[in-house]
Amino acid sequence: MSAMEKAKGFKKSKAGTYLSIGTTAFGAFGVAKQLKTARKENDTLRLVDAAVSAVAVVTSLALLVRELKRLGDDDVLLG
Incomplete structure (x- = not known):
C-alpha cells in the first residue's frame, strides 16, 4: 500500500x-462560549443557535463513537 493510499x-x-x-x-468549547455569551446578552436567537450547534456536536460525537466501535479490529492502517 502506497503512502498516498x-x-x-x-x-x-x-x-x-x-x-x-x-x-x-x-468545537464544543466554541459552542459553550456561544451559549455563555447568548445568556449574558439575553439574546434568544443566539441561544437557539447555540443550542442547535450543541445538538450537532453531540450528534457528531455519537456518530464518531459508533464508527469507532464498527472499526473494531478492522483498522485500515494495520491491514
Whole structure:
C-alpha cells in the first residue's frame, strides 16, 4: 500500500476517528462560549443557535463513537 493510499485511508482508521472525536470535542468549547455569551446578552436567537450547534456536536460525537466501535479490529492502517 502506497503512502498516498494510507493517507486516504486515515479517515477510516481508528487514529483518524480519534482525531475527529478530538476535533469535534474541541468545537464544543466554541459552542459553550456561544451559549455563555447568548445568556449574558439575553439574546434568544443566539441561544437557539447555540443550542442547535450543541445538538450537532453531540450528534457528531455519537456518530464518531459508533464508527469507532464498527472499526473494531478492522483498522485500515494495520491491514
